[in-house]
Amino acid sequence: MIERTKKVGTLLIKLAKPLVKNYVPRKYIFLIDLFLSFLAAQCAFFLVFSTEGVYPIFTTSIGIWIMLGVQGCCFLLFKSYSGLVRYSSFRDAIKQLRVTSVSVISLLLINRIYFWLTGEKLILDAGIIVFGFIAFSFLFFFRVVIKKTYQVMNRSKKRKTAYILGIDREDIAMAEGIISENDNSFKVIGFICNHSKSHQTRIFNLPIYNIEQLEKSSTLADAVIVSDANLQKLRENDSPILGKLLDLQLKIYKLPKLQDWQGQSGYGNLQAIKIEDLLQRSPIQLDREKLRGLYHNKTILVTGAAGSIGSEIVRQLIPFSPKRILLLDQAETPLHELVVELDKNYEESQGLCYEKIICNVRRKKRLRQLFEEFQPEIVFHGAAYKHVPMMESNPIEALSVNFQGTRNVADLALEFKIERFVFVSTDKAVNPTNIMGASKRSAELYIQSLALQQNHYTTFITTRFGNVLGSNGSVIPHFKKQIAENGPVTVTHPEITRYFMTIDEACQLVLEAGAMGNGGEIYVFDMGSPIKIIDLAQHMIRLTGLVPYKDIQIEFTGLRPGEKLYEELLADKESTLPTHHEKIMIAQATHNFDASKKALLTKLLDSVKRYEAETAICTLKELVPEFKPADLAQQLESKKYS
Structure with a gap:
């Protein structure tokens, strides 16, 4: 089993290589997921029959193909293969869990109907449950490996340290996106509070600073990342925050516009703000x-x-x-x-x-x-x-x-x-x-x-x-x-x-x-x-x-x-x-x-x-x-x- 696990790991790494720089067609991701489900089914049969003293290394029984067919139908139903694997998130894990749960429930029903008709079961119900756990683990592990491989191979040798300006909902969501993506350009080390006082002291276990604390600090981050809402505030002529941030020699970055994300997350493509960004006024409403x-x-x-x-x-x-x-x-x-x-x-x-x-x-x-x-x-x-x-x-x-x-x-x-x-x-x-x-x-x-x-x-x-x-x-x-x-x-x-x-x-x-x-x-x-x-x-x-x-x-x-x-x-x-x-x-x-x-x-x-x-x-x-x-x-x- 250890040797087989190594082979599976090697295979996943090989599959990760084309994903690092190119977009793989969704049909290939679908086929990879099917292959992983096939491996999960083989493991489930091995574990179930091993309790009876039988150790099948490879089986092609009808039960295997029914499990694989049901799982494939669930993939198509939920389109779990349609996202970019390199940007997998918690939502993708939930989708895989839904796929596996529906697949397990469907197999249990099929198994029960087959038993009523023939008096036999395709596989023990416990085996179907085991299959669900193994299939979810393989599918989740595959996405984690691809995501981490992509991040490691594309990570800069030296990431900029950065603060998030603001502690409002939009600012926290932006910070969560940057942190969860393990961005290869920026490492968030804290938040800057716009208000003089805040009841919170930490967010995501990161400290919250005010401008006065930063002005007294001997070590500062390299940059500040701002949300759209805070960028609008920086445009105001009477905003004192901009001058203070610039006095601290902090470079200011923003997210690119949504239409410029080009099919991938914008968190890895933060843009330094330009003078035009600060002079741009509120959008014009045209008839x-x-x-x-x-x-x-x-x-x-x-x-x-x-x-x-x-x-x-x-x-x-x-x-x-x-x-x-x-x-x-x-x-x-x-x-x-x-x-x-x-x-x-x-x-x-x-x-x-x-x-x-x-x-x-x-x-x-x-x-x-x-x-x-x-x-x-x-x-x-x-x-x-x-x-x-x-x-x-x-x-x-x-x-x-x-x-x-x-x-x-x-x-x-x-x-x-x-x-x-x-x-x-x-x-x-x-x-x-x-x-x-x-x-x-x-x-x-x-x-x-x-x-x-x-x-x-x-x-x-x-x-x-x-x-x-x-x-x-x-x-x-x-x-x-x-x-x-x-x-x-x-x-x-x-x-x-x-x-x-x-x-x-x-x-x-x-x-x-x-x-x-x-x-x-x-x-x-x-x-x-x-x-x-x-x-x-x-x-x-x-x-x-x-x-x-x-x-x-x-x-x-x-x-x-x-x-x-x-x-x-x-x-x-x-x-x-x-x-x-x-x-x-x-x-x-x-x-x-x-x-x-x-x-x-x-x-x-x-x-x-x-x-x-x-x-x-x-x-x-x-x-x-x-x-x-x-x-x-x-x-x-x-x-x-x-």
Whole structure:
């Protein structure tokens, strides 16, 4: 028996090897369970007949096959083979116990019926009970061996020690999951209580600490793991816990989103939180039925589709099943990357139909061909030059794309009777101090002038919001790169502030605003409170476990040409009106589009086409009187920190 047990153990180890790195088809697990049940039946017959002085090493009696058949039917009934063996838990043990119990009860009934019919029993009732115990033991032991083998072969040499933040039900459940899975990356050594006092002293025999105790401790864990609920609390501006955790140089981790678990437990794939996680606000509630009614089965043109905003608009349009999405951009490589992503993530069965179009919005003739060929019904215009210092050095290019390009697309939208034209603008268009902002403001004015025209079919909508977290060329990727290179992190001014919004939040609001209004409105988004860039830099450094000014230096370089200390969402002469969505407001402009204004718009276009930079800028100042380019005082301020 000892020799046979060794062979069974060796067999189980061999069976465990393919499970370590790959998913074994469920039919093979079913066959393995049947084989283990066959062994259990043989053991039961051996033990029962050994009491009578008979020692059958291997038997093929009808009783064996009936036991095996009943057990197999129970496997199929309860689908006990369907889970991932490497992630077996207490629930799987209960399922195996149910399978074995039902199998034993069924066999006892069959045995009784057979006795009534023939006067004999297939096997003693005690043998069936013994079979149940042995079968359950084998099935349970198999899963334990596979799970432990997987953990041993994949365990890191050095696991991080970690605290669980909070002692609420969700926090305890998360800790239980990590501990029960014997995670190969983290070892939980305690809990951090959010409250000053707690009646509990230990959970899972692990100590509960408060922040004050940790601050006095000479030995600390490497990390803190937070639940979704506590992550939401950390996002609050007045939460003191985040700063204290970062001061203790504890790295903070969270569970991945449920859709990113990819068929396996998320406890082994904890993710370090990013600055975007802390700045992300509560989820936006959209009127999806209304949006579906607007975007479903429509041909939708997205200009600047390969950019940060444009590509996210495309992703968020897909669930509404548009008839076709026209992906227009002049950047070949980013557009190709977007197409590869769409082909990978969305199947034809999901109804995604798109056209990839290389086109520059400055070329009206080419745009006209596209409108004639594809007949779009809705346009999201996101194509633009957006980098302030770059546009300060290239004013005609800024006006050519941001003003002339917008005008081209808007004119064609009017000509081809597009249902809705949604223009993506920026907070830099409010009281602009740079060419980029002024060029976007001039485009806003042109869109409003079209909206005021009589007897036209198109609804013109303008959306305006601040900086988008993680967008191409934004400050956060720039800081990440500098931190990865061990600094210094460069900030232009110690008092500079910006509004921030995540990409998905901004694009959701763009889609919602696109379904609003009668035309001509400028929708501004609730950006929350402005954030000091210096605070952003310090948080990002501390999130990596480093100390600002000690491990990573922060240097001030001075304001760049055209850069403001703070951004605004509304111009001085504008006021806001609420909408049905709490995060979207209407900016009511007081501009009167008389003949002189329209003449300035025409003059600006002519000077841009002739590449007359000086004339274009002078005209721009007349058209946008609040445009005040960087003056000498600002240049002196820049030199102060250089």
